[in-house]
Amino acid sequence: MNKILLASHGPLATAMKAAAELFTGPTDRIESICAYVDEASMDVGVLIDAWLASRHVNDRWVVITDIFGGSVNNEFMVRMADGGFMLIAGMNLGLVIELVCGLDRLSLENVEQSVEQSRAGIVFCNNLATAGGEDEEF
Structure with a gap:
């Protein structure tokens, strides 16, 4: 199964999952890692290693930091070669919603297109x- 992991400093990843699910509906295909929110989440490497060890061998992952x-x-970058994730x-x-909606068609090309659409x-x-040409103060 194709899945997404959201990973952040603080609670952003969990909040982003909740916000995305307002648009896409609840899903078990999005997980989150929130670093630095309590004593147990201070070592990001340990959090990531636990996530890597818990994955099902047939799942394909897109990780968004x-x-x-x-x-x-940076901790994900170190593990990219062995991690088996994009x-x-x-x-x-916008990016998270785009990727969730396209999980069934997950490919490098589709992920790259989603990133470009997100930038736009x-x-x-x-x-x-x-x-109209006039510079206005905000």
């Missing part, structure tokens, strides 16, 4: 409001 270069992402940094709701959804809206 909150920020590129952060400790959570890794994306820069979690946002990041818009500085003030520029749209001032498209």
Whole structure:
């Protein structure tokens, strides 16, 4: 089965799962790891190793971390070669929904397309409001 793991500093991953499920419906195909929320989650490497050990051998995973270069992402980067998962940094709701809706068609190409669509959804809206040419103060 194709699945998604959301991983973050603090509770973002769990909140992102809940927000995505508002749009997609409840699913057991999304899991989360929240680092640095309590004493048991202070060692990100231990959290990730426990997740890696718990996976079913036939599952295919996309891991989405909150920020590129952060400790959570870096720990996944170290394990990528042996981990058997695709890794994306820069979690946002549009990306998560896109990937959840496409889990049955999971491929490297589809994941790359989802990342590109997610980038296109990041818009500085003030520029749209001032498209008439006048610079306005906010």
